[in-house]
Amino acid sequence: MQFFQFMQVYIVSIGVLAVILFKIICERDYDQFQNKLFATIVAITINVLIVEALGWWLDGMAGSSARLFLILDTVILMIITLYPGILWIMYLDYQLHHNKKRTKKIWIWFSPAIAYITTLSLTAPVNGLLFYVDEMNRYHRGSWYWQAELLYFGFFLIGLMMIIFNKKKIPKSDFYTLIMFPLIPFIGTLIQMLFYGMALAWNSVSISLLIIYINIQSRAINSDYLTGLYNRRRFENYFEDISRIAFNRKFLLLMLDVDNFKRINDKWGHRMGDRALERCAVILKKCFHNDDFIARYGGDEFVVLLEIKNEEDIEAIIRRLKSMTAKYPPTENQPFEISFSIGHAIYPKESTDPKKLFQIADSRMYEEKRKLYLRIKNS
Secondary structure: OOHHHHHHHHHHHHHHHHHHHHHHHHHOOOOOOHHHHHHHHHHHHHHHHOOOOOOOOOOOOOOOHHHHHHHHHHHHHHHHHHHHHHHHHHHHHHHHHHOOHHHHHHHHHHHHHHHHHHHHHHHHHHOOOEEOOOOOOOOOEOOOHHHHHHHHHEEEHHHHHHHHHHHHOHHHHHHHHHHHHHHHHHHHHHHHHOOOOOHHHHHHHHHHHHHHHHHHHHHHOOOOOOOOOHHHHHHHHHHHHHHHHHHOOEEEEEEEEEEHHHHHHHHHHHHHHHHHHEEEHHHHHOOOOOOOOEEEEEEEEEEEEEEEEEHHHHHHHHHHHHHHHHHHOOOOOOOOOOOOEEEEEOOOOOOOOOOHHHHHHHHHHHHHHHHHHHHHHHH
């Protein structure tokens, strides 16, 4: 009866993670590094759960073949159990620094631990230090098993310390979600260590991954990591939703391009260019209401979609945006000036086709940019 209860728990855990992995793979922006890291954690955790469940099934099964498969299964389990913890540290590092080169170097730091546990696992069938299988084909922990557990715990402890020490860099909405990831498996693993025969460790990891996916990953798929605004993908989906329900309603589409953005990058560097985009996001959030939809469309382009009652309000909205922008002059730490070239289009008056509406707003935006260029040239 206990065996079948274990299998039910494993099947549910594997099923939940398989659905998450499928959704991540189906997303159009799967090539983002953060999503790849998370997908890899989920995929390896699925494999750990499968291998661990297979071990429970083989444990105590009679026959030399069963013994051989149990030993092979346990060796594989001991080796692959390392990787979710290391990938979790990489995931956190990228969340904090958004630097792929830095994050990828983490493999080098932990390569000695990987080599050590791999060696212990491969030699365990001979020396029994990490684990051994008795004459009844029952799995037992070896005298050095604590070293592997110490490493597994260590990875999650490192992750926990990274979250705590970098609390100020993490949005409040993400902090408690991230801190739950190591805590739930820690408790589950501790219980499993103290009471061998309870399958809690990796099933608790699946719960943590589900929490991360619901609270962070699903939002990250629709958000621009630099500005915190919605991304182009989410904006286009939102626009499609509006077009289905916007009966007898008018919407204003604004397209904004940051003036002289290339000059900011060339003169002060790309880090200052990132700060300029972050400041643009602050300005837009201050200018528009919570119900207005703001997104970074790509590069130095932003879009805003908001409902309007009268077309006469358009000029007032654009003046309000320019007035808000003027409240953020250059400073010593951020010596650049922010201004926007703005184009607009009205839905559904000018078009109900999203592509055509974007073309209208885009052409007006670049006409304003051309006028700015001519003014600068003639001054």
